[in-house]
Amino acid sequence: MPNSPAETVVFRKTAPIPVLVLTSAITAGPYVQAEPQLPPFSGLPALDTTSGWEPLEFPKIKEHSRYELVTEDGQQVVRSDTDGGASGLISRVRIVPGQALILRWRWKVSNVFEKGDARLKSGDDYPARIYVAFEFQPAKAGFFEKAKRKAVEVLFGETLPGNALNYIWANQLPQGDIVPNPYTDRTMMIAVNSGPEQAASWVTVERDIVADYRAAFGEEPPPVIGIAIMSDSDNTGERATAWYGDIELLPGS
Template identity: 40%
Template sequence: MSRTVAILLLILTVPGSIMADNAVVRMGECEILIDDFADGIDPRWRSKSFKGTTKYTWTREGDRAFIRANSSGTASGLYYKIEYDAQQYPYITWQWKVDNIIAGGDATSKSGDDYGARVYVVFPAFFFWNTRAINYIWANKLPKEEMIPNSYAANSIMVSVESGRAETGKWITETRNIYEDYRRIFDSDPP
């Protein structure tokens, strides 16, 4: 049985706000709930700042509890480290909503590497340079399901799961098979 140490990183950078709700890994009917945010932000979520600090607040609207991120010229994220078998629990599900996308964003260039939201799944390796990541992004222009290398990290691939303004302002549920995505992207099994 292979063990995967995955680090989920929510990168929230859009001017305005983004909301993240429910992070789950699952196999069939079996689930590992990472967080439903029902009781606030779990202390296992840690903050990582890249440029300035995004303001994260726990919010509730009706029955939905979520994290709201407000950003203005900042880039930071929340990360959660979890160990599990990605082959046994290949699916990750999350819900997100962005109010805006960044008009100048362009996934194909370093200067345009800016998104309303992204979810990183990081697969650490013993040697740092062997660490790999899949970045599920809400792209600005990139077509949905397009996969391209990250402008900053050779072992990191961007997957456009949402794109453009059409779905902004709506809660979108995403489910990805990270095991199959990893195999398709890196042509090997996850570590």
Template identity: 40%
Template sequence: MRRIIAFIFVFVTIFLGIFSNPVEEVKIREEFKNLDSWKAYEFPKIKEHSVYTIVEGEILKTESNASASAIIYKDEFDVYKYPLIQWRWKVDNIIKKGDAKSKDGDDYPIRIYIAFKYDPAYTGLGKRIKYNTAKLLYGDYPPDSSLNYIWANKDYKENIIANSYTSEAQMILLQKGDANVGIWKTETVNIIEDYKKAFGKQPPAVASIIIMNDTDNTKEKAVSYIDYIKVYRLK
């Protein structure tokens, strides 16, 4: 009898566990064994580029020295099907002159962009003219808008700050100041909810991931790391 009761207890526990815990459906899981899934992006007017390398077999190391450039994940994803993103990151230092509220201080030891694809069919005339001009100059449309998840250099009271260069980029401050320098931190975000908070509307459907470490404005140095990035949904 005791064996039967024990068996029933174990069965019920497993059964309830299966149906009470959400199941993840993962669209992207980047563990940084290499950079084959990423392409470099360099800014036309910035001569010094940041460096992105794999260390310890499966960690992305990012380094800047009065420089700026980025890496872009090659595949896009539908934010309405996969609205959750999780990653683990660490910084060796913050940028002393970094300031999210000024152009001169718009540098970060690490930031993860979620760049939303521009679609002229859903855009007003003024923005279409602006973006068509940009395409003529640079060969492609810039993102419609972006969320920048940043490791902020200062302990601001705000959690969302408009980028000092353009309101089409909103900065989400996940880490602030030097309190967690040298410590691995895991972040989990819902990009649809964050976009609505930042822009006051629903986001465009298609997005891509960009990683950047930049110190071109402050002329300082910064080193940071990312362990993994996961794009997923809960079923």
């Protein structure tokens, strides 16, 4: 993408942000999950302003990916089509993750991008990705970072997130590898699938957001403030279709 998601994503102040808190019992027992959950695609009547998912767009990208509800293999899912553009759908939440927080989803892609490479700006495209944005931490930011963020808020009336994890269906990056986004090290790319071998098949993925954040950034995560799906091809100019099933948040053991 011309600018990394961490640099350009803005969160629109259109609705109250629901809070999901994972709290432990008095003893060091399992975590207890409080509502709400992410709105399930399988139960949505429409992808509109009441769905709990809203467009995720980028100021410098005019061509957007297309998202629609479809029935695929007997289940209602979101289908995305990207053809030289980029955009996503985001659910705005505020999640205090505790010691573990499992993100589980299933997805399918038609193909990977031949020129896709998560380590290069020219290859920073993915037929499917799950984007997890975390709350900005002012105490850990320098003067120029704070000033830049303030300018964005003044100009656009919106807020930039802090660090981010991107779970990607990669092309060349080996499955399991974690690398910084080629535009910014505040976004870390995690290859949960790689290559064309599983294309056209549903794949279920489970990741512990807390463990992945620790591995990626070397510290405990701040609250999660948004989870998005995104299919983009603005750098490679290639074309792909992806299908996203329900995305679940589960307490870690």
